[in-house]
Amino acid sequence: MLTPERLRKAERDRVEPDNPIPDAYVKEPVFIEDHDPLSTFPPEETAALVRRNGQIAGLLKRDTVLRDLQRLRAESRLNEEILQVVFETAYEGIAVVDQHANIVHMNDAYRSFLGITPEAEVIGRAVTDVIDNTQLHRVVETGIPERAQTQVIQGQKMIVHRIPIWRGDEITGAIGMLIFEGVSELYHILEQEAEGKTLAETAKAAPEYEDVTFENMVGESHAIQMMKSRARKASRTKATVMITGESGTGKEVFAKAIRNMSPRAKGPYVSINCAAIPDQLLEAELFGFEEGSFTGAKKGGQSGKFEQAHKGTLFLDEIGDMPLHMQTKILRVLEEEAVVRVGGSQMIQLDVRIITATNQNLLKKVEEGTFRKDLYYRLNVIQLELPTLRERKEDIPALVQHYIPKLAYKHSLEQKTFTKEAMQKLRSYEWPGNIRELVNVLEQVLTLADGTAVEVHDLPHAVQAAAEQEPKAMLHERKESREKSMIETVLEEAGGNKTKAAEQLGIHRTTLHKKIKRYSIEV
Numbered sequence: 106m107l108t109p110e111r112l113r114k115a116e117r118d119r120v121e122p123d124n125p126i127p128d129a130y131v132k133e134p135v136f137i138e139d140h141d142p143l144s145t146f147p148p149e150e151t152a153a154l155v156r157r158n159g160q161i162a163g164l165l166k167r168d169t170v171l172r173d174l175q176r177l178r179a180e181s182r183l184n185e186e187i188l189q190v191v192f193e194t195a196y197e198g199i200a201v202v203d204q205h206a207n208i209v210h211m212n213d214a215y216r217s218f219l220g221i222t223p224e225a226e227v228i229g230r231a232v233t234d235v236i237d238n239t240q241l242h243r244v245v246e247t248g249i250p251e252r253a254q255t256q257v258i259q260g261q262k263m264i265v266h267r268i269p270i271w272r273g274d275e276i277t278g279a280i281g282m283l284i285f286e287g288v289s290e291l292y293h294i295l296e297q298e299a300e301g302k303t304l305a306e307t308a309k310a311a312p313e314y315e316d317v318t319f320e321n322m323v324g325e326s327h328a329i330q331m332m333k334s335r336a337r338k339a340s341r342t343k344a345t346v347m348i349t350g351e352s353g354t355g356k357e358v359f360a361k362a363i364r365n366m367s368p369r370a371k372g373p374y375v376s377i378n379c380a381a382i383p384d385q386l387l388e389a390e391l392f393g394f395e396e397g398s399f400t401g402a403k404k405g406g407q408s409g410k411f412e413q414a415h416k417g418t419l420f421l422d423e424i425g426d427m428p429l430h431m432q433t434k435i436l437r438v439l440e441e442e443a444v445v446r447v448g449g450s451q452m453i454q455l456d457v458r459i460i461t462a463t464n465q466n467l468l469k470k471v472e473e474g475t476f477r478k479d480l481y482y483r484l485n486v487i488q489l490e491l492p493t494l495r496e497r498k499e500d501i502p503a504l505v506q507h508y509i510p511k512l513a514y515k516h517s518l519e520q521k522t523f524t525k526e527a528m529q530k531l532r533s534y535e536w537p538g539n540i541r542e543l544v545n546v547l548e549q550v551l552t553l554a555d556g557t558a559v560e561v562h563d564l565p566h567a568v569q570a571a572a573e574q575e576p577k578a579m580l581h582e583r584k585e586s587r588e589k590s591m592i593e594t595v596l597e598e599a600g601g602n603k604t605k606a607a608e609q610l611g612i613h614r615t616t617l618h619k620k621i622k623r624y625s626i627e628v
């Protein structure tokens with residue numbers, strides 16, 4: 106290692122400038138691997154070379170490490186203190202359990218409500234022994250968040266939220282929040298509201314597809330939250346959005362939510378599946394036609410999708426299937442912001458916001474020459490790459506919870522619950538068809554399974570055969586590669602401006618720097 110002593114020694118030994126460096130200064134370099142714990146840093150050394158994949162990745166100096174550690178400790182102490190204050194001064198009762206449903210924290214408010222004085226009395230005890238009618242142990246098993254549920258504790262009706270705590274794919278515990286103040290009045294209102302209302306009516310009152318918003322879109326995983334945050338920003342502008350992702354990942358749902366949150370929410374929303382319309386009809390469908398322009402053309406002509414979407418949003422689904430000659434025409438419409446109907450000559454000026462979606466790799470199609478490069482860049486102003494369901498398995502229980510009442514209502518069936526093992530199978534399966542496949546499986550199971558609890562043997566064979574868990578390393582790798590491509594896209598959009606990109610990504614600038622370095626992203 107290059108230490109002051111060795112430099113001085115090299116000086117004393119009169120090392121010539123053309124001596125090879127290792128001979129001159131680095132007699133016995135100290136190496137540590139980048140994934141080694143810090144304790145491997147030899148105590149007698151002031152610095153060590155860090156190696157990654159057999160290559161030297163950098164130099165680690167002891168004083169830098171110590172300084173950073175001290176800073177981190179101070180930061181985490183402050184965070185702990187903040188959490189402690191929030192936890193203890195919260196008016197609501199808060200209880201936290203571990204993966205075995207044993208209590209690890211219970212705040213003052215909850216304990217005084219239950220009449221328990223020192224916290225030590227409850228730590229480590231099964232939550233079912235401490236809290237009446239609790240369901241926290243169920244949440245730990247199922248991973249299904251339960252919001253605004255009523256619970257009778259010590260004879261009093263309360264409103265509780267129960268939220269699972271996830272680490273990656275595993276549930277590590279759950280947090281229960283109990284709301285005391287004003288609950289009786291609130292409960293009275295709820296009772297009145299619900300009076301006479303059946304499950305069917307409740308399900309019917311739930312927002313339909315037409316009313317999709319980011320808030321009622323199911324999914325709290327980091328991957329989907331990041332997409333929602335990007336899409337929210339995109340919805341404020343008129344910028345063209347391209348939504349990519351496997352089939353059934355929710356591309357159309359996102360398109361709808363963007364439109365519903367945009368200033369054009371009151372304008373028309375027109376959607377067309379480019380793959381479903383035969384080539385020869387596509388032009389008339391998109392741009393409209395004049396009377397007599399082709400055999401069978403309707404009397405008086407007809408407006409096309411572009412015209413119908415004037416002052417609103419046009420969703421072009423499966424844009425990757427658009428034939429080349431139509432791509433040229435679409436590009437012209439986008440550039441001129443006007444259409445000419447088939448068989449017509451008049452230019453009709455338009456104000457349309459375009460959202461497109463595809464499950465194909467359009468860049469590859471550009472390279473192959475089957476998708477116009479200029480159109481690609483024109484459409485790809487903001488890109489949203491939706492995660493697959495297997496990349497956000499922690500959302501599966503919440504999706505199940507969301508769809509069961511809807512499907513039960515649709516088929517006039519009783520709602521069913523899932524056993525812990527059956528839910529585990531749903532989480533282990535790879536879901537090549539994503540959310541759409543999950544909904545189909547739920548529909549099938551709800552219709553065919555006997556009894557009120559769905560068991561593993563009630564599930565389709567493919568789901569039953571799902572291996573326990575995907576190796577963590579693979580999942581991690583995939584998450585990393587997605588993160589890398591996301592950072593690259595945002596950086597490109599921000600013209601290489603890191604501050605802007607960090608803001609877009611919702612992360613701190615230094616975090617972005619670290620990630621750029623870690624993934625060796627060229628800026």
Ligand SMILES: Nc1ncnc2c1ncn2[C@@H]1O[C@H](COP(=O)(O)OP(=O)(O)OP(=O)(O)O)[C@@H](O)[C@H]1O
Nearest residue numbers: 322323324351352353354355356357358464540541
């Ligand atoms: N976040 C979500 N919460 C609840 N349901 C969702 C969510 N995202 C998608 N879905 C449901 O999943 C199904 C598929 O969604 P959608 O049609 O938007 O997918 P897609 O990616 O456009 O599929 P394709 O590429 O096959 O057209 C729909 O039933 C939709 O309601």
